[in-house]
Amino acid sequence: xxxxxxxxxxxxxxxxxxxxxxxxxxxLNVRGICCLRPGVxxxxxxxxxxxxxxxxxxxxxxxYFRQGGDPMVFISSADWMPRNLDRRVELxxxxxxxxxxDRLIDILKTCFEDELKARLLCPDGTYSRHPKMAxxxxxxxxxxxxxQAVMLAKRGAPTTEVVFEPQRPLHTA
Numbered sequence: 001x002x003x004x005x006x007x008x009x010x011x012x013x014x015x016x017x018x019x020x021x022x023x024x025x026x027x028l029n030v031r032g033i034c035c036l037r038p039g040v041x042x043x044x045x046x047x048x049x050x051x052x053x054x055x056x057x058x059x060x061x062x063x064y065f066r067q068g069g070d071p072m073v074f075i076s077s078a079d080w081m082p083r084n085l086d087r088r089v090e091l092x093x094x095x096x097x098x099x100x101x102d103r104l105i106d107i108l109k110t111c112f113e114d115e116l117k118a119r120l121l122c123p124d125g126t127y128s129r130h131p132k133m134a135x136x137x138x139x140x141x142x143x144x145x146x147x148q149a150v151m152l153a154k155r156g157a158p159t160t161e162v163v164f165e166p167q168r169p170l171h172t173a
Contacts, residue, residue, distance in 0.1 A: 001026075001027045001028075001029075001062075001063075001064040001105075001108045001109075001112070002026075002027075002028050002029070002062065002063045002064070002108075003028075003029040003060055003061060003062045003063075003107075003108055003111060004028075004029070004030055004031070004061045004076075004079045004080060005030070005031045005032045005033075005059065005061070005079045006030065006031075006032045006033040006034070006079040006080070006081050007028065007030045007033070007034045007035060007036055007049075007079070007080045007081075008033055008034075008035050008079075008080065008081040008082065009080045009081055009082050009085055010035075010082075012080045012085075013035060013036045016028075016036060016044070016047060017036075017043055017044055017047075019046075020043065020044045020045060020046040020047045021042070021043065021046075023046065024046060025046050026046060026047040026048070027047075027048050027108075027112055028047065028048070028049045028050070029049075029050055029051070029052060029108070029111045029112065030049055030050075030051055030121075031051055031052065031053060031058060032051070034049055034051070034121055036049060037121075037123055037124075037125065038121055038122075038123065039122065039123040040123045044123075048120070048121075049120070049121035050111075050112065050114070050118045050119065050120050050121065051118065051119045051121065051127065052111055052114050052117050052118045052119075052141055052142070053117060053119075054117040054140070054141070054142040055142060056142050056146075058142075060075075060107070061075060061076040061077065061078065061079065062074070062075055062076075062104050062107060062108055063075075063076060063092075064104070064105055064108055071101060071105065072094065073094070073095040073100075073101045073104050073105065074092050074093060074094055074095065075092075075093050075095060075104070076090065076091060076092040076093070077090045077091045077092075078090035078091070078092065107145075110139075110141045110144050110145065111141045113139045113141065114130075114139055114140060114141040115130040115138035115139045115140075116130070116138040116139065116140040117140055117141070117142065118130055118141075
């Protein structure tokens with residue numbers, strides 16, 4: 001599973017196609033540009049792509065790999081684009097804390113359950129709306145995240161504060 005704003009990098013797309021052909025199920029949440037074609041028989045039938053555009057502008061980049069049953073989760077500053085991967089300094093950070101890892105996986109799952117604002121990318125490059133979109137009880141991921149944030153704030157959920165101290169040069173005389 002992966003969540004990002006853009007997927008353009010040819011090498012990454014080819015690797016995802018190879019994974020699909022090897023039987024790996026790939027779920028992508030790409031808000032903007034996506035050059036991959038999901039659901040093409042013999043090429044990408046194991047890949048699904050959705051785009052969620054809603055009230056709040058999201059920039060989260062979350063990558064989840066099962067790694068043979070051992071979950072690996074990363075957060076990143078980069079989309080999968082040549083300019084980000086080849087010409088910029090970007091970060092890809094592993095998330096090792098089990099609670100944080102579980103929360104990020106839950107965020108991904110909630111995005112993939114969106115039935116109201118998600119658009120599914122079709123093999124021909126067009127987008128289709130979810131069939132349950134007209135249902136008044138349809139899932140809306142951003143509403144779910146907003147509700148969770150309000151509940152945590154009302155409960156006065158404890159926050160863990162991390163203080164980063166700037167590195168000061170050693171004085172030499």
